[in-house]
């Protein structure tokens with residue numbers, strides 16, 4: 001038996017360190033977050049994607065009284081992008097979360113199901129998706145790719 005260590009690196013930013021294009025993506029994610037339909041969790045999430053044609057696509061979490069029928073902000077956004085712009089690459093993504101119950105001042109990472117769903121598009125487009133994630137305030141974390149935050153992801157190649 002031998003242990004295999006799989007490292008994971010994250011870049012941490014203060015708000016005033018972000019470049020203008022990422023601040024614009026953040027503004028779009030915040031606007032989307034405030035359109036969330038989250039009457040059950042009161043936890044609002046917004047996601048904004050930058051496509052290689054310059055378009056910004058946004059999504060917010062959409063909850064349902066039958067809880068599992070709801071959907072996360074990230075998947076609302078990537079599936080819309082996949083449905084409307086199947087030939088375009090997703091370059092960057094900004095995710096922001098806010099609770100109606102308490103201040104969120106640390107980065108909120110995308111859930112496991114969203115990482116797997118986003119990984120599918122990263123593999124499909126053969127180039128990494130840079131993802132920034134954040135709370136309402138505080139530091140912002142960046143991963144250079146989905147694969148970086150989903151080690152051992154399930155890849156469709158496994159089905160060949």
Ligand code: THU
Nearest residue numbers: 041043045061072073110111114
């Ligand atoms: N949520 C997201 O939108 N994205 C995530 O990555 C994690 C959780 C939403 C789903 C649900 O509406 C609420 O946050 C609480 O889980």
